[in-house]
Each structure stands twice: as structure tokens, then as C-alpha cells.
Amino acid sequence: MRYKFIVCKVLQKEAYYCAARSENIVDIELMQQALHENPANLCAEVQKVIEQTEDSNGRPYNAILLGYGLCSNGVVGLEPKIPVVIPRAHDCITLLLGSKEKYRQYFDSHRGVYWYSPGWIDYGTQPSKQAHDAKLKEYVEKFGEDNAQYLLETEQASMKEYSYATYIDWKLSGTEECQQFTKDAAEFMGWNYDCVEGDPSLIQRLVDGKWDDEDFLKVIPGQKIVDDLTSPGLIKAEDTE
Numbered sequence: 001m002r003y004k005f006i007v008c009k010v011l012q013k014e015a016y017y018c019a020a021r022s023e024n025i026v027d028i029e030l031m032q033q034a035l036h037e038n039p040a041n042l043c044a045e046v047q048k049v050i051e052q053t054e055d056s057n058g059r060p061y062n063a064i065l066l067g068y069g070l071c072s073n074g075v076v077g078l079e080p081k082i083p084v085v086i087p088r089a090h091d092c093i094t095l096l097l098g099s100k101e102k103y104r105q106y107f108d109s110h111r112g113v114y115w116y117s118p119g120w121i122d123y124g125t126q127p128s129k130q131a132h133d134a135k136l137k138e139y140v141e142k143f144g145e146d147n148a149q150y151l152l153e154t155e156q157a158s159m160k161e162y163s164y165a166t167y168i169d170w171k172l173s174g175t176e177e178c179q180q181f182t183k184d185a186a187e188f189m190g191w192n193y194d195c196v197e198g199d200p201s202l203i204q205r206l207v208d209g210k211w212d213d214e215d216f217l218k219v220i221p222g223q224k225i226v227d228d229l230t231s232p233g234l235i236k237a238e239d240t241e
Contacts, residue, residue, distance in 0.1 A: 001024045001025070001062045001063070001209055002024070002025040002027070002055070002059060002060070002061050002062055003024055003025070003026050003027070003061055003062060003063055003064070003065050003207065003209070004026075004027050004029060004049075004052070004053075004055075004061045004064045004065065005019060005026050005027065005028045005029065005064075005065045005067060005206075005207060006029045006031060006046060006049050006050065006064065006065065006066050006067060006068075007028060007029070007030060007031065007066075007067025007068075008030075008031050008032075008033055008035070008036075008067060008068065008092060008119075009030045009031065009032065009033045009119065009123075010033050010092055010117070010119035010120055010123060011067050011092055011095060011096070011119055011203075012030055012119055013118050013119060013170075013172055014095075014096065014118075014119075014170060014172070014198075014200065014203060015028055015030075015067055015203065016028060017170070017172060017200065018200055018203045018204045018206075018207050019207050021204065022204070022207040022208050023208070024207060024208065024209060026065075026207050027055055027061075029049055031045060031046065031049070032045070033119075033123050034123075034125075035074065036071040036072045036074050036091070037072075039071070039072045039073045039074040039076075040074075042068075042071065042072075042074030042075070043074055043075065043076065043077050043078060046066070046068070046074075046075065046078060047077075047078055047079070050064050050066075050078065050080050050081070050084060051081055053081050053082045060082075061082060062082075062083075063082060063083040063084065063085055063209075064080065064082060064083070064084045064085070065084075065085050065086075065206050065207060066078075066084060066085070066086040066087075067092075067095065067203065067206070068086060068087075068089075068091075068092070069086075069087060069088075069089030069090050069091040069092060069094050069095065069234075070089065070090055070091065070227060070234055070235055071090075071091050071092070072091075073227055075225050075235070076225055076226055076227050076235075077224055077225065077226075078219070078224060078225045079223070079224040079240060080219055080220070080221055080223075081221055082221065083218060083219065083220050083221075084218075084219045084225075085206065085211050085216055085217070085218050085219075086216065086217050086219070086225065086235065087202055087203075087206060087215060087216055087217075088100065088214070088215055088216060088217055088232075088233050088234050088235060089103075089202075089234070090103065090234065093115050093168070094202070095202055095203055096115075096117055096168045096170070096198050096199075097168060097196070097198060097199055098198065098199025098200070098201045098202045099199070099201075099202060099215070100232075100234070102199065106166075106196065110163075110164050110166070110194070111163065112161055112162040112163040112164060113162070113163075113164045113166050114126070114127060114162045114164065114165055114166070114189075114191070115166055115168060116165060116166065116167045116168070116178070116181070116182040116185070117167070117168045117178075117198075118170075118172060118174060118175075118178050121178050121181055121182070126185060127159060127162075127165070127185055127188075127189050128181065128184065128185035128188060128189075129184065129185070129188045132152070132156075132188070135152060135155075136148055136149075136152055139151050139152060159189060162189070162191060163191055163192055164186075164191055164192050164193075164194055165182050165183075165185050165186035165189065165191045165192070165193055165194070166182075166193075166194040166195070166196060167179055167182040167193075167194070167195045167196070168196055168198040169195050169196065169197055169198055170198040170200060171198075179195060182195070202215065214233075217233070217235050217236065217237060218237070219237045220237070222239060222240055222241065223237040223238060223239055223240060224237070224238055224240050225237065225238075226238045
């Protein structure tokens, strides 16, 4: 089978890891990080990509795979021209942990979690001394030192709601450096540090074409993705006509 795998850059390392282990041909298309901050923009950008149903040589894809969860409703409204498969997940953390159940279990027992992973650390916006100093420098240049301190303190007020910096470990290259970064970030922010074992199984089953109804939603032409927050499935397919 030949699949196009559309995935946020935050999952780049994990996506390539799973695709390399699949017997299928998986072409990965990386999307800009933080598109979920504007759900309408995320939906519009992904819609453009799912309409490209052939590879660069004109070979058709059997299906398009989405490396996204519900992601602030950013996938709601997507309408495919060929079958699209998406994990039933709130966001990328579910994909990194391997199941929405594991996500829920950890969330229920650790209130105030800020998640860290290789992709998010590389992106450079996770709470840390490095991010703090970079933002302070930017604000000083734009607004002056006094205003910069005030703006930064105002922005970081919400950080008081968190108490854990938790690293999701897939044991990929560079994991020790990422763990140390998260430890240092936790110390700087005054949070607890934790490390949980990641699980590739959800993404692996996605690229392997093993799509059970419990963990994956299959959307065919003539349908669109809508949210279904009243059920454990989170998302569902709805006819467009």
C-alpha cells in the first residue's frame, strides 16, 4: 500500500521512526508547528494537502493518514477526496503516549502537566530558562527593559497552574539530552520532573494500516470529520449531503 502521512513537525522524529518500520510505502508531509493555535488555519492548510491524492510521480495513494488528534478542533470539517484515517486522540500527546486511555490516566493522577518531547524541545517554546531569556531579550528590544519585565511576568502568570514538567521518552537518539533539558526546565520553573515511557504503537498501527474502529476514524469521500466529545471516540464521520 502507498500512503501519504500528514504530520506536524513536532512529531517528525517519531513519524519517520514508525514509517521506516512499516511494510507500506509511507510518504511523509510535514506541517508547520503550532498551526493548532489557530484551528481554522490548521484545517485550511491540512485540507489543501489532503486534496493532493497522488505522489510527485502521479502514483495514487491508497489513503491519507493524519498525524493529528482533535487538536483544538483543527481537524473538524476536513473533507477527503480519497479515504483519510485519523487516530481518535485529543492531540499529539496521545500519539506519543500510545493511547487516549494512558493519556487520561496520567492526566487524572498528575494535575498541571506541561509535556516535553524531542519535537517540542527543538521548537524552542517549552517553558525553560532558554525560552525565558530569549523572550526577555526580544521584549527588551521592542518595549524597553521595564515594560519587558512586566509583559513577561504577565504572560507567565498562567504557568503557576502547572506543577509537572513531564518528558515522553521514546528512547530515540538524543534522549539523554532531552531528559536533562526537561529536568533543568522543571528546576527553573519550580515544578516536579517526571519521565514517562512513550509508546509507538498508535502511530505504528496507523502507518501499518491496522485501523480498528476503537482507535481510528476512517473518513471516505462524501463525508467530513466532526467532533463527538460526548463519546469516547472524540471524532466521527458525517455525510456532507
